[in-house]
Amino acid sequence: MLELYNLHARVVPEDGPQREILKGLSLSVPAGEVHAIMGPNGSGKSTLSYVLTGRDGYQVTEGSVLYEGEDLLALAPEVRAAKGLFLSFQYPLEIAGVPVMTFVRAAMNAQRKQRGEPEVSAPDFLKLSRIAAQQLRIDPDMLKRPLNVGFSGGEKKRLEIYQMLMLQPRFMILDETDSGLDIDALKVVADGVNALRGEGRSMLVITHYQRLLDYIKPDRVHILSAGRIVKSGGPELAHELEKSGYDTVMGAP
Amino acid sequence: MSEGKNILVKDGIDRGTVDAARALESDKYSEGFVTDIEMELAPKGLSEETVRYISAKKEEPEWMLQWRLEAFQRWKEMIEPTWAMINYPKIDYQDAHYYAEPKGAAKYKTIDDVPKEILETYAKLGIPLKEQEVLLGVEGAMETAAAARETPRVAVDAVFDSVSVATTFRAELAKSGVIFMSISEAVREYPDLLRQYLGSVVPVTDNFFATLNSAVFSDGTFVYIPKGVRCPMELSTYFRMNAKGTGQFERTLIIADEGAYVSYLEGCTAPMRDENQLHAAVVELVALDDAEIKYSTVQNWWPGDAEGKGGIYNFVTKRGDCRGARSRISWTQVETGSAITWKYPSCILRGDDSSGEFYSIAVTNGRQQADTGTKMIHLGKNTRSRIISKGISAGKSNNTYRGLVSVHGKAAKARNFTQCDSLLIGGDCGAHTMPYVENRRADAQLEHEATTTKLSDDQLFYARQRGLGEEEAVALLVNGFVRDVLQKLPMEFAVEAQKLLEVSLEGSVG
Numbered sequence: 001m002l003e004l005y006n007l008h009a010r011v012v013p014e015d016g017p018q019r020e021i022l023k024g025l026s027l028s029v030p031a032g033e034v035h036a037i038m039g040p041n042g043s044g045k046s047t048l049s050y051v052l053t054g055r056d057g058y059q060v061t062e063g064s065v066l067y068e069g070e071d072l073l074a075l076a077p078e079v080r081a082a083k084g085l086f087l088s089f090q091y092p093l094e095i096a097g098v099p100v101m102t103f104v105r106a107a108m109n110a111q112r113k114q115r116g117e118p119e120v121s122a123p124d125f126l127k128l129s130r131i132a133a134q135q136l137r138i139d140p141d142m143l144k145r146p147l148n149v150g151f152s153g154g155e156k157k158r159l160e161i162y163q164m165l166m167l168q169p170r171f172m173i174l175d176e177t178d179s180g181l182d183i184d185a186l187k188v189v190a191d192g193v194n195a196l197r198g199e200g201r202s203m204l205v206i207t208h209y210q211r212l213l214d215y216i217k218p219d220r221v222h223i224l225s226a227g228r229i230v231k232s233g234g235p236e237l238a239h240e241l242e243k244s245g246y247d248t249v250m251g252a253p
Numbered sequence: 254m255s256e257g258k259n260i261l262v263k264d265g266i267d268r269g270t271v272d273a274a275r276a277l278e279s280d281k282y283s284e285g286f287v288t289d290i291e292m293e294l295a296p297k298g299l300s301e302e303t304v305r306y307i308s309a310k311k312e313e314p315e316w317m318l319q320w321r322l323e324a325f326q327r328w329k330e331m332i333e334p335t336w337a338m339i340n341y342p343k344i345d346y347q348d349a350h351y352y353a354e355p356k357g358a359a360k361y362k363t364i365d366d367v368p369k370e371i372l373e374t375y376a377k378l379g380i381p382l383k384e385q386e387v388l389l390g391v392e393g394a395m396e397t398a399a400a401a402r403e404t405p406r407v408a409v410d411a412v413f414d415s416v417s418v419a420t421t422f423r424a425e426l427a428k429s430g431v432i433f434m435s436i437s438e439a440v441r442e443y444p445d446l447l448r449q450y451l452g453s454v455v456p457v458t459d460n461f462f463a464t465l466n467s468a469v470f471s472d473g474t475f476v477y478i479p480k481g482v483r484c485p486m487e488l489s490t491y492f493r494m495n496a497k498g499t500g501q502f503e504r505t506l507i508i509a510d511e512g513a514y515v516s517y518l519e520g521c522t523a524p525m526r527d528e529n530q531l532h533a534a535v536v537e538l539v540a541l542d543d544a545e546i547k548y549s550t551v552q553n554w555w556p557g558d559a560e561g562k563g564g565i566y567n568f569v570t571k572r573g574d575c576r577g578a579r580s581r582i583s584w585t586q587v588e589t590g591s592a593i594t595w596k597y598p599s600c601i602l603r604g605d606d607s608s609g610e611f612y613s614i615a616v617t618n619g620r621q622q623a624d625t626g627t628k629m630i631h632l633g634k635n636t637r638s639r640i641i642s643k644g645i646s647a648g649k650s651n652n653t654y655r656g657l658v659s660v661h662g663k664a665a666k667a668r669n670f671t672q673c674d675s676l677l678i679g680g681d682c683g684a685h686t687m688p689y690v691e692n693r694r695a696d697a698q699l700e701h702e703a704t705t706t707k708l709s710d711d712q713l714f715y716a717r718q719r720g721l722g723e724e725e726a727v728a729l730l731v732n733g734f735v736r737d738v739l740q741k742l743p744m745e746f747a748v749e750a751q752k753l754l755e756v757s758l759e760g761s762v763g
Contacts, residue, residue, distance in 0.1 A: 055714050081720035093715040096706060097733025106729055107719035114720065146733065163719065 001031040001202045002052075002072075002171060007063035008227075009051045021047040023227035024063070029171075034203040036213055036238060039224035040246050045206045046090060048224070049175045052204075053087045054080055067171070081107075082114035084170030088160040088177050095147040100159060101129060103147045104166050111167065132165040136192050153180030161192045172196065172203045178212035190215030210242040225250055290370045294499065295352035301325060304468050307352050311437045311471075314444060324457045324467035331461045337624040338653040338685060339593050341529070341566065349531060350499040351469045355413060408433055410474045410490040412503055417472045422486065431484055431515075432477040436504050439475035446477060450508055454537035454574040454601070462533040462568040462595075466502045470535065473503035478513035478544075487743060489518035492534075500531035507537070509544035511577065516547040516743060529557075529592060533568045542577030542604065547585070549742055550598075551750055554590035559648075561620030564592025571598035572628075575607035575636075583610040584627065585741045587750040589757040592621060597655065599628035602636035602664070609638040612741045614750070616757045617650030617682070626656035626687075631664035631697075640671040643735045646682035647758055653685040660697045668698045675705040676734045678727070678758070706734075728755045 009022040021044045029035045039045050051058050052065065054077035065072040072080060095103060109119045120128075133140055136158050148156050157177055164172060174193065178186055193203070193216050205216055213221070213235065221237040222229045223246070230250050231237065241249050295306050304325050308318040333344070408422035410433065417435030426433050432443065440447055457467045474490040492503060509515055519536075532554065538546050548571075557564025567590075573582035584598040600609025611627035629638035638658065646652040652675065660667045675684035686703050708730055716726035731754060732739070739747050 053718050055718075056710060077714065077717040078720050078722050081718055087718050089715065089718075093709075093712045095712060095716070095730060095733060097736050098729060102733075103716075103719075103729070106725070107716070107721055110722065110725055111720035167719065 001068060001200075002027075002029045002204075003064075003066040004028070005064050005066075007051070007065065008061045009047060010059050010061060011047065012057055012059050018059075020061075021058075021227055022051065025224070025228055026063075027222060027229055029202050029204060031200045031202055032198060033219040034197065034205060034216065036205045036207065036218035036221045037224050038207060038210075038221060038238065038241060041208075043224045044227045045224055046175060049087055049090075049173045049204075049206060052080075052173060053077055053085060078110065079114065081167075081169075082111040086164055086167060086169030086172045088157075088164060088172065088174045090175040090177075090179065092148050092156040092160055094149045096149055097146055099145060100143040100147045100162075101125075104129075104163055107163070108167060128166055132162050132192075135165065135195060136162055137188055138162055154182065154185045157181055158185065158189060161189050164196065165192060168196070170201050172201070174203065174205045174207075174216075176207060177205075178207055178209065186212065187215060210238040213238045223250060288370050288373075291356045292353050293356050294350045297350055298347045299349075299351055299469070303351050307469055307471060310352060310354070311440065313437075313440055316444070316448065317440050320452070320457070321468050321470075324464050325469075327458055328461070328464040328468055331464055333461050337595050337655070338651065339595060339622040339624050341593055341622075344529075344531060344566070346465075351502070352471055353499040408486055408488050410435060410488075412472050412474075412490060412492045412501075417474070426485070426488075429482050429485055430479040431482060432475065433488055434475055436470075436473045436475045436506060439506075443475070443477070446508070447475075447506070450537070450539055451504075451506060452537075454539060454572050455535050455570050460570060463535050463570040466504060466533050466535045466570070470502045470504035473505045473534070474507075475505075476507040476515060476517065478509045478515045480510045481512040482510075483513070484515040487516050487518055489520065491520045500533065502532075503534045505534070505536040506539075507546060507548070508539045509541065509546050509580075511541045512543045513541075514545045517549070518743065519548070519550045520553070529564060529566055531566050531568070532591075534570070536569070536571040536598075538573035538582055540573065540575050540577060540580035540582050540604075540607075543579045544577060545581040545583075546573060547583045548573070548598070550584075550586040550588070551753065552586065552588045552590050552594070553753060555592075556590050556619060556621050557592040559619050561592065564621075565590065566593045567591035567596065568593075569596040571596065572601065573599070573609065574601045575604050575609060575633075576601075578604040578606055578633075580604050580607045581609075582607075583612070583741075585612040585738070586614070586625075587738075587742070587753065588613070588615040588623060588625060589753050591623075594621075594623040594625050596625045597627055599630065600638060601630045601632065602638060602667075603632045604636075605633040606635045607633055608636065611638075611640045611642070612738045613642045614645070614735045614738050614754070615643070615652055615654075616645045616647075616754060617652045618647040618757055619650060620648070621650040623651070624653040624655055626654045628657040628659070629669060631658075631660045631667035631669070634663070634665045635667070636664055637668045638670075640669070640673075641738055642671075642673045643738050644673070644675045644684055645678065645731060645734065645754075645758070646675070646684050647678035649681045651683040651685070653687065655687045655689075657689045657691070658699060659691040660694050660699070662693045664694055664697070666696050666698075667694060669700065671699075671701045673701075673703045674734065675703075676731070677705065677707045724755070724759065727758055731755075731758060 004025055004027040007022050007025040010018050010020040012018050037045055060073055105125055112119060138158060157180055181189060205218060218235055221233055221235060223231040295303055304321050308321055408426060410417055410420045420434055423433055455463050458464060476488055478484050507517060538548060540546050554565035554567055575582050582600050588594055598611060602609050609629050615623045615625050617623045627640055640656060642654045644652040644654055654673045658669045673686050677684055684705055688701060690699060712730060713726050739750060742750055
């Protein structure tokens with residue numbers, strides 16, 4: 001479903017030197033699979049998520065990304081979103097004055113418009129929203145408040161997954177979704193994520209810790225270091241990492 | 254007290270916005286056309302002769318001429334104020350025409366006499382003067398038109414350069430005793446009301462621009478709502494500056510007698526020209542006991558091009574006097590146009606238990622400069638005021654909120670709530686907040702909240718990642734920012750204002 005081949009990318013700051021972050025990253029995520037990306041700080045995990053979703057400030061210098069056979073890098077961020085790409089942000093943004101439901105409805109309709117589908121009706125939307133909120137144990141009143149404004153870190157993460165359930169994406173990138181969540185919240189969020197598994201949907205779960213992977217079980221685990229995948233394996237690789245640390249695992253032949 | 258000038262942006266992500274903070278492009282200003290019609294202009298320059306010329310054109314009584322001449326004498330001794338946060342080249346007051354009217358304007362007795370070029374101008378601006386009357390009926394047709402009750406009706410006074418060319422629904426309004434006409438006519442027809450109220454809120458000597466207006470004001474609207482009458486429809490004036498090298502100096506006076514209610518709307522546009530044109534208006538509102546006046550403005554004067562060439566200099570004095578007990582005056586403004594805006598719609602809370610409100614959205618883009626806000630002068634007991642100001646700066650513009658809350662010695666238990674929010678789009682614009690408070694009462698309750706936020710590339714990316722296009726994303730975020738003020742506008746204007754915001758901010762991001 002997603003094929004990265006020899007991807008090189010650098011961050012292009014407004015001032016200061018450009019730095020190459022991704023240095024020949026290759027990765028293949030088939031439809032219906034969940035892949036985990038683990039790696040130490042500064043290995044390029046967040047850069048990968050931003051390059052895939054098309055954020056400004058990053059430049060791809062070499063390599064390619066194919067999404068369902070299409071050149072993903074040629075598309076604007078909103079076009080990628082309409083094609084089913086979703087990023088659960090590590091640090092969700094605050095949107096003052098725009099209630100959660102207003103925002104999500106605008107996003108849903110913008111995606112539908114791009115795909116040539118009719119707008120969602122108000123009753124249908126409310127129904128979907130009720131189901132998603134119940135699943136994630138979100139207080140419905142919270143959805144009437146401006147998006148992420150004054151919410152705790154855990155609430156913000158929950159709202160990211162709420163948006164994901166509402167928008168029903170086909171390829172999801174979860175960037176450090178476990179950070180800021182206590183164990184109970186982690187379970188609720190993981191249940192929400194797992195509800196979207198299957199039916200040809202794929203996920204890339206970016207995390208520091210193995211903890212999240214106890215609840216969202218990956219098909220494959222990749223270790224990212226210095227901008228490249230240095231090791232891949234099954235779920236057992238995550239446990240190994242947790243036990244021995246990055247240095248040992250990456251140092252092993 | 255200034256923010257936003259050189260905001261450092263983390264990760265260098267903001268460059269796209271900075272680079273792309275393209276200023277307004279002329280093709281986005283759809284009201285910028287010129288109407289080709291033969292005009293009669295006063296000779297260029299400002300002198301006693303100019304004042305006499307205008308007064309004679311209006312066939313004014315002697316007292317009005319004397320009033321103007323006194324203002325002119327006074328103005329000659331006054332100095333142009335420089336305290337506002339705006340920069341512009343010195344205005345040559347001798348290099349403009351102070352009066353411009355379409356040839357033969359004095360002869361328009363009914364709407365049928367108005368030349369079709371002018372009617373077309375207003376139709377093009379979305380204000381079909383003639384159709385409105387014909388469709389909804391003026392003479393008699395209204396009684397049977399049940400459908401008309403469902404359509405919100407708005408009576409319009411159309412001011413074209415220096416003259417009022419048509420005033421709709423006058424007969425209909427007269428049935429309720431409402432007087433709605435151009436101020437030139439009112440000077441002739443209701444001299445007693447005019448002499449009693451004109452200049453009673455904004456004195457002739459008030460300030461440089463108001464005094465100039467008092468000397469040379471050309472036309473504007475006069476409204477009188479009698480005791481206990483709730484005005485049956487929205488009233489509005491649509492100001493259009495058309496002629497080259499002219500200024501517009503309109504004067505509006507609205508009186509709501511005891512227990513009366515009126516909602517009034519004002520709209521303004523002008524053609525795109527390379528020169529700067531001066532607009533110095535005065536608006537006076539008087540609310541007697543238990544009366545309520547709602548005054549809304551959608552100001553979309555030509556703001557000048559991306560490099561700051563041309564555009565209207567908008568120096569306006571607007572003030573409401575809550576003269577009676579329990580009276581209410583509410584100002585709502587959406588300011589998107591003009592190269593320079595200098596404007597502080599204010600309330601004098603004279604009557605006990607009176608209240609004043611000010612809701613403002615001021616947008617600047619390109620090289621626009623706005624210095625706008627309000628004054629709430631608490632004189633009476635238990636007076637209340639509320640200020641909500643939303644400033645949006647984009648491009649290389651500067652946007653200043655300047656406000657005064659003054660609680661005088663007799664204003665027992667006065668209350669004010671002020672909220673000033675600024676939104677910055679891109680890194681080359683400025684937002685400034687200058688709230689002044691004077692308080693002589695220990696029992697006054699004054700609250701002030703202020704925020705400055707930056708519409709960041711991070712927020713835009715977040716919205717785009719969810720599927721919103723760039724312009725849609727900006728519109729959604731800006732609408733969120735101004736939501737509580739938009740809700741205060743009459744519905745049909747809220748829709749227009751929302752569209753105007755989108756157009757004004759087009760091209761403000763990459």
